[in-house]
Amino acid sequence: xxxxxxxxxxxxxxxxxxxxxxxxxxxxxxxxxxxxxxxxxxxxxxxxxxxxxxxxxxxxxxxxxxxxxxxxxxxxxxxxxxxxxxxxxxxxxxxxxxxxxxxxxxxxxxxxxxxxxxxxxxxxxxxxxxxxxxxxxxxxxxxxxxxxxxxxxxxxxxxxxxxxxxxxxxxxxxxxxxxxxxxxxxxxxxxxxxxxxxxxxxxxxxxxxxxxxxxxxxxxxxxxxxxxxxxxxxxxxxxxxxxxxxxxxxxxxxxxxxxxxxxxxxxxxxxxxxxxxxxxxxxxxxxxxxxxxxxxxxxxxxxxxxxxxxxxxxxxxxxxxxxxxxxxxxxxxxxxxxxxxxxxxxxxxxxxxxxxxxxxxxxxxxxxxxxxxxxxxxxxxxxxxxxxxxxxxxxxxxxxxxxxxxxxxxxxxxxxxxxxxxxxxxxxxxxxxxxxxxxxxxxxxxxxxxxxxxxxxxxxxxxxxxxxxxxxxxxxxxxxx
Amino acid sequence: xxxxxxxxxxxxxxxxxxxxxxxxxxxxxxxxxxxxxxxxxxxxxxxxxxxxxxxxxxxxxxxxxxxxxxxxxxxxxxxxxxxxxxxxxxxxxxxxxxxxxxxxxxxxxxxxxxxxxxxxxxxxxxxxxxxxxxxxxxxxxxxxxxxxxxxxxxxxxxxxxxxxxxxxxxxxxxxxxxxxxxxxxxxxxxxxxxxxxxxxxxxxxxxxxxxxxxxxxxxxxxxxxxxxxxxxxxxxxxxxxxxxxxxxxxxxxxxxxxxxxxxxxxxxxxxxxxxxxxxxxxxxxxxxxxxxxxxxxxxxxxxxxxxxxxxxxxxxxxxxxxxxxxxxxxxxxxxxxxxxxxxxxxxxxxxxxxxxxxxxxxxxxxxxxxxxxxxxxxxxxxxxxxxxxxxxxxxxx
Numbered sequence: 050x051x052x053x054x055x056x057x058x059x060x061x062x063x064x065x066x067x068x069x070x071x072x073x074x075x076x077x078x079x080x081x082x083x084x085x086x087x088x089x090x091x092x093x094x095x096x097x098x099x100x101x102x103x104x105x106x107x108x109x110x111x112x113x114x115x116x117x118x119x120x121x122x123x124x125x126x127x128x129x130x131x132x133x134x135x136x137x138x139x140x141x142x143x144x145x146x147x148x149x150x151x152x153x154x155x156x157x158x159x160x161x162x163x164x165x166x167x168x169x170x171x172x173x174x175x176x177x178x179x180x181x182x183x184x185x186x187x188x189x190x191x192x193x194x195x196x197x198x199x200x201x202x203x204x205x206x207x208x209x210x211x212x213x214x215x216x217x218x219x220x221x222x223x224x225x226x227x228x229x230x231x232x233x234x235x236x237x238x239x240x241x242x243x244x245x246x247x248x249x250x251x252x253x254x255x256x257x258x259x260x261x262x263x264x265x266x267x268x269x270x271x272x273x274x275x276x277x278x279x280x281x282x283x284x285x286x287x288x289x290x291x292x293x294x295x296x297x298x299x300x301x302x303x304x305x306x307x308x309x310x311x312x313x314x315x316x317x318x319x320x321x322x323x324x325x326x327x328x329x330x331x332x333x334x335x336x337x338x339x340x341x342x343x344x345x346x347x348x349x350x351x352x353x354x355x356x357x358x359x360x361x362x363x364x365x366x367x368x369x370x371x372x373x374x375x376x377x378x379x380x381x382x383x384x385x386x387x388x389x390x391x392x393x394x395x396x397x398x399x400x401x402x403x404x405x406x407x408x409x410x411x412x413x414x415x416x417x418x419x420x421x422x423x424x425x426x427x428x429x430x431x432x433x434x435x436x437x438x439x440x441x442x443x444x445x446x447x448x449x450x451x452x453x454x455x456x457x458x459x460x461x462x463x464x465x466x467x468x469x470x471x472x473x474x475x476x477x478x479x480x481x482x483x484x485x486x487x488x489x490x491x492x493x494x495x496x497x498x499x500x501x502x503x504x505x506x507x508x509x510x511x512x513x514x515x516x517x518x519x520x521x522x523x524x525x526x527x528x529x530x
Numbered sequence: 531x532x533x534x535x536x537x538x539x540x541x542x543x544x545x546x547x548x549x550x551x552x553x554x555x556x557x558x559x560x561x562x563x564x565x566x567x568x569x570x571x572x573x574x575x576x577x578x579x580x581x582x583x584x585x586x587x588x589x590x591x592x593x594x595x596x597x598x599x600x601x602x603x604x605x606x607x608x609x610x611x612x613x614x615x616x617x618x619x620x621x622x623x624x625x626x627x628x629x630x631x632x633x634x635x636x637x638x639x640x641x642x643x644x645x646x647x648x649x650x651x652x653x654x655x656x657x658x659x660x661x662x663x664x665x666x667x668x669x670x671x672x673x674x675x676x677x678x679x680x681x682x683x684x685x686x687x688x689x690x691x692x693x694x695x696x697x698x699x700x701x702x703x704x705x706x707x708x709x710x711x712x713x714x715x716x717x718x719x720x721x722x723x724x725x726x727x728x729x730x731x732x733x734x735x736x737x738x739x740x741x742x743x744x745x746x747x748x749x750x751x752x753x754x755x756x757x758x759x760x761x762x763x764x765x766x767x768x769x770x771x772x773x774x775x776x777x778x779x780x781x782x783x784x785x786x787x788x789x790x791x792x793x794x795x796x797x798x799x800x801x802x803x804x805x806x807x808x809x810x811x812x813x814x815x816x817x818x819x820x821x822x823x824x825x826x827x828x829x830x831x832x833x834x835x836x837x838x839x840x841x842x843x844x845x846x847x848x849x850x851x852x853x854x855x856x857x858x859x860x861x862x863x864x865x866x867x868x869x870x871x872x873x874x875x876x877x878x879x880x881x882x883x884x885x886x887x888x889x890x891x892x893x894x895x896x897x898x899x900x901x902x903x904x905x906x907x908x909x910x911x912x913x914x915x916x917x918x919x920x921x922x923x924x925x926x927x
Contacts, residue, residue, distance in 0.1 A: 390651070394658040396667035403668065410668050425786050427669055433786035457685035457792050461677035461736040463655055470736070473671040475681060475785070475792065475916075483788050485916075487671045498688045509668070519668055 051169045052211030052346070054176070055355070056320045057105025057203045059098045060307055060364035061089040062490045063371040067195055073374035077190040082282050084305025088371050089184045089199040091380040091467045092489055092507040092523070095122040096132055099182040100139045100506040102203035104450070105359045106178070107140065110205055115142050117168060117177035119161040121151035121312045124184045126518060128232065135520065136180065139506045141412035141447055147174060151312075155228075155278065155338030157181070158202070158312035163342060165206045166215045176207045183311030186381050188236050193228075196280055198308020200364075202316035212355060213323065213332065213346040219261040221340040225249050246284045250337065254279070254288050257341035261333065267345065269293070269333075274322040276300040277335035280309045306365055312336075319346075321361040326352055367528045369492070379467050392465035395512040398519060408445070413504060413522045415482065416443035424448070424482040448504065449522060452479040455500045460493035476502060476524055487523040501527040534808035535633040540762035540769035541754055541925075542639075543572025546885045549750035549872040550719035557586075557593050557647045560751035561603045564878075565643060568753035573765055579755065580637040581610040585624030585644035587617065587876035587912075591657055592647040600643060617912025618824065619777065620644065621752065621880025622921040626775055628756050638758055644882075645751035646875030655747060676744050676827060680736035682915050683829040685792035687738070690844040698738050700847045701828035702729035705742050707856050708825065708864045712871030714857075714897040719748045720871045743828040748873025752881035754888075768892045773809035773905065773924040776801050784916035793844075795830075797918035798837040798911055805922035806839075811905070814839040818861065818924075819903035820890060822883035824911040825868040834909060835863070838922070857898065865890060865898050880910035880921065887925045 064085040071080045089098065099120055107115075118140075120133035127135075133148035151157040151164070158181030165177035182201035187193030206215075227245040230237040239245075254277050262269055269275065275298050279285040282304050289299045300318045303310075310317055315336045322332055330348040335341050359367075371377060378384045406428075408414040415426030421437035424446045432439045458474035465471075472488040474496070488496065489507055502524040509519040545567030547560050555563070569576060584600035586593055593599035597611040616623040621644035628640035651657050655674060662670050687697040706726050712718040724742055732740035762769035778801045784790035802814070811817045823838070825831035832850065835841040840861060841849045849855060855863040864870065866886040869879060887906030889895045908923045 390653040391655065391658050397664070398668065399664045402664050406665060410665075423787060429786065433781065433783050435781065435783055435787075457681045457688070459677045459680035459684060459736050461672075461674055461680065462733075463674040463676055463735050464672045465658070466672065471672045471677075473673060473677065473681075477788050481788060483785055485671050485673070485785060498685065509672075521669060 050211070050214045051166045051206060051208050052214035052349070053204050054207045054209070054211050055106050055110050055205040056323060056360065057102045057107070057358060058317055058320050058360050058364055059101035059105065059201045060361070061087045061093055061098070061199050062367055062369050063088045063090060064368045065371040065374065065377055069372070070195060070374050074190045080195050081192050082195065082304060086198040086308030087200055088377050088380065090490060092509070093184065093199070094126050094508060095124045095182040095184045096126050096135050097507050097520070098184065098199065098201035099136050099180040099203070102182065102201035103136065103140055103178055103180050106203040106205050108357055112140065112142060114176045115146060115178055115205070117147045117165060117174040118142060119149050119151060119165045119177060119179045121157035121161040121181045122183055123152060123155055123157065123311050125150070125152055135411065138407055138411035139520070141408060141414055141449070155311045155314070156336040156340065156342050157338070158316050159334065159336040159342035159344060162204065162206070162316070163218050163344060169206055169208060176205060179204045179206055181312040181316045183313050185311055186236060186383060189383070191239065192242060193237065193239065196304065196309050198310050200307055200310040200313050200317055202313045202320055204316070210351055211349055212351045213348045216345050216347060217261070217265045218342060218344040219257060219264050220342045221253065221257055221260065223253060223340040225339060242281065246281055250279055250281065250284050250288060251291065253337060253341050254335055255292055257335050257343040258292060258333065261343040261345060265345065271331055272298060272333050273326065273330035274298055274300045275333045276315055276318045276322060278315045278337040317361055323348070323352065324360050324362055328352055376468070386467065388465060388467070395510060398512065398515070398517040411520060412447060413449040414445050414447045417446035418442055419444055424478065424480060426482050426484045448478060448482065451504070453477060453502050453504070453524065455496070455498055455502055456483065457498055458488065458496045460496065472496060474502070474524055488525070489523045490525045503527050535629065535775060536773050536808055536810065537771050538633045538759050539629045539756050539772045540759045541756050541884070541888055542762055542765040542769050543568045543574070543755040544753065544885045544888050545571060546717055546752040546882055547750050548717050549748050549875060549882070551649050552749035553649060555749065557599065557645055558603045560645050560647065560749060561600065561643060564645070564751035564753040565604055568755055572755040574639065574755065576604070577607060578639050579606070579609065579641045580639055581628070581631050582606055582641040582643065583624040583627035584611060584613040585615070585620040585642065585877035585881070586613060587615045587620040587646060588648070588657060588660070589613070590660065591651055616777070616919045618826070618874065618876050619880060619910040619912040619919045619921045620877045621882070622777065622908070622910040622923060623880070624877070625754060625881055625884060625923070626777060628754070629772055629775055632756055632758055638761065639755065641753065641755055642881060643751065643753040644877040644880060646877040647749050648747045648875055649749050674736070676739045677736040678914055679827040679829050680739050682792060682833060683738050686829070686833065689791060689793045692847065694738065696847065698730050699726065700832060700850050701738060701743050702726040703850045704825070704828040704831050705729050705870055708868045708870035711857055711865055711898060712867030715866045715871060718867045718871040719746065719873045720867070739827055739829065745826050745869040746873040748875050750872065750875040750878045750882065752878045752885050754881055754884060770888045770891050770925050771927060773926045774805040775923045776804040776808060777919065777921045778804065779919050780917045782917055790916060793833070795833055795837050795911065795915050795918060795920065797920035798834055798909060801920040801922040802838045805924055809924040811924070815861070817905055818907045819905050820862045820865055820887070820900055821907040821909065822864060822866065822868060822886050823909040825864055825870050826874060831863065838907070838909065862900055865895065865900060880908065883908035883910060884923060884925065891925060891927055
């Protein structure tokens with residue numbers, strides 16, 4: 050039986066209070082809801098957030114066994130260059146892995162999940178990573194601007210040691226144009242909200258739920274949680290009532306704590322449900338976006354073995370206020386910011402070099418000397434240990450999951466940065482090795498020597514003229530749990 | 531170790547431009563200015579120069595690749611001409627080429643010219659790109675000069691238990707001392723005294739380094755004519771002799787292994803060891819009369835005092851506070867105001883440092899003149915503090 054073996058999530062640390070948004074946008078209108086939304090840092094996008102969720106998911110799992118990676122987003126970084134391939138490189142997956150991008154609709158996350166389940170059930174793969182990530186932008190002061198949030202959810206699917214089985218699905222396809230964005234455009238166009246509510250959500254969700262329960266002869270009353278995407282807080286509540294759900298069956302849509310994370314929304318809600326689930330619980334998940342995917346899962350005894358996940362709970366707790374709406378606009382490149390002449394110099398990226406050193410740059414794979422055991426990053430051919438000096442006695446050694454401490458750090462107001470100061474540090478890795486790397490998601494006022502940090506895959510800079518994004522690994526302070 | 535080049539090569543002429551934001555001068559103007567003074571000081575003719583070394587670290591924002599730019603500017607008559615670059619030690623490398631060429635016996639008289647034209651970029655600080663290559667730009671952190679030395683300052687304070695106030699005070703005293711010397715230095719860019727309070731309260735660039743803890747970016751050129759020591763007195767009665775000229779490059783161990791303590795610059799220490807051995811100096815603190823060291827940042831000068839063995843490890847704070855390194859102290863450092871007051875036109879700096887030592891040893895340092903100095907040391911360092919090209923040059927009579 051195919052199912053979920055592990056899960057992971059990433060919710061960006063910055064949270065924008067909708068009251069702060071309202072203050073900036075008062076002249077244009079009223080916020081449709083309150084609370085806060087998660088805003089990706091300037092160095093995050095759908096790919097980096099996918100890597101973060103996948104690393105959370107893969108903790109304790111065997112990367113070597115993964116033979117599929119299905120990635121879904123409606124905020125593609127590249128429309129030609131496989132996004133899942135970049136994620137696979139960051140995770141240092143084996144190269145004989147099937148990678149697929151699922152895109153274009155907010156129901157693509159469940160589409161990826163179901164396709165992975167089908168592939169495994171069909172015998173063409175054994176362990177598939179399914180990741181859904183969205184980094185959403187919308188026109189200033191639109192409903193989307195207020196309601197959307199950024200985040201990602203990841204699942205490892207397989208047939209052994211599953212924590213929840215995927216038992217069936219029912220899908221619909223309806224070309225109802227609630228949102229649209231043509232190729233090459235940055236911002237979406239939306240249709241009338243009342244129409245989307247009445248003709249879209251209020252019809253499609255119950256249709257999918259009914260379709261699923263009829264197909265498998267299930268009773269809605271037997272479900273511990275009925276999870277369904279919805280961008281409209283009031284409509285989410287109205288649907289619960291319309292479908293006759295009990296209060297305890299309704300899963301928080303996270304609109305006031307994270308926002309609507311697009312493809313990730315239903316899957317993040319699923320992770321939140323799994324965090325509180327008990328063996329035997331039946332969970333239904335319904336996505337929305339030109340129709341629905343509805344699926345049903347049953348939680349197994351293995352749920353109690355899940356540990357050390359950031360998931361939704363710990364990610365929610367790890368927050369820092371984004372102090373202004375203008376900062377969000379700057380992070381998402383929605384307003385032209387003076388970056389200075391220094392900031393305009395972007396280094397050319399050689400894809401020949403990137404390919405040759407792909408594992409090292411994207412996978413954070415250095416080398417360890419087999420003679421003296423010293424690990425090195427960047428990769429070395431000749432051992433740098435002055436007591437050893439062996440040539441070509443190295444084996445690959447990945448640093449991305451290694452714990453590290455700050456050897457020393459600095460916060461720099463001269464370095465070009467959209468959120469100054471730019472902080473960076475020299476880290477000492479547990480097990481040996483040392484590197485000079487950027488810090489991110491940190492408060493420069495509390496950085497100090499010996500702080501524990503972990504590694505995070507991030508954007509280093511974007512060269513828009515040449516359609517190149519420089520990706521790499523940075524240090525993030527470990528949040529005390 | 532053998533004697534190296536001790537007492538084999540002499541300086542018979544030097545020149546140095548006014549350093550500063552020379553919007554009035556391009557590379558040609560700067561080189562002609564320093565060379566003209568240098569040639570006149572040597573009292574020789576241009577045709578007597580048999581080979582030339584050209585120190586320019588960032589040619590793509592000034593003169594372009596190769597050595598033809600120097601040969602063209604000076605109209606050198608089809609002699610060997612080589613451009614060298616070794617990060618911020620470029621000036622010393624140019625000098626080293628000329629000095630070793632003479633020491634080898636290949637040529638009698640050689641020229642070294644250093645120049646940098648940094649102020650055409652349009653922004654403050656060193657140029658952003660070109661330092662680390664295609665792969666380096668994809669793997670390095672978003673560092674700047676001040677930032678990388680702030681990394682060392684923070685580790686030094688942590689290791690030796692300096693409070694933020696104590697640390698900032700030590701650094702401020704170093705800059706204040708140099709600024710005071712700059713007032714007496716007509717060719718320096720910055721020639722105003724700045725108080726310790728002003729320095730400590732200046733805007734922060736990368737903590738603990740504030741505006742006055744950082745040397746500026748400027749334009750300038752300096753030149754030297756060197757010859758065999760045993761013919762130097764033909765040209766002048768007071769030639770200055772090279773006692774030692776050493777350069778070291780880090781193996782990379784500091785940033786790849788976990789043993790470097792982050793609170794000193796290993797390359798400078800090693801260059802010092804080699805230089806002292808070559809020069810026959812056993813007690814640097816007592817025997818080195820004066821020094822021009824690589825004070826790109828105040829913390830750098832502090833660490834260099836320990837790396838060159840002028841101050842004991844962890845205790846430079848005491849020597850700074852006691853005034854040891856002031857112009858009227860026991861071991862004056864940066865008598866001309868240093869990089870702090872001259873700024874750092876990279877290719878020129880190493881030679882400008884030697885210019886001050888040369889003038890001091892000849893008794894021609896005007897209002898900065900020290901009383902009977904015997905041994906002068908220059909230290910020029912480039913790259914990164916943990917992956918450094920470090921030079922030490924020792925001069926005497």
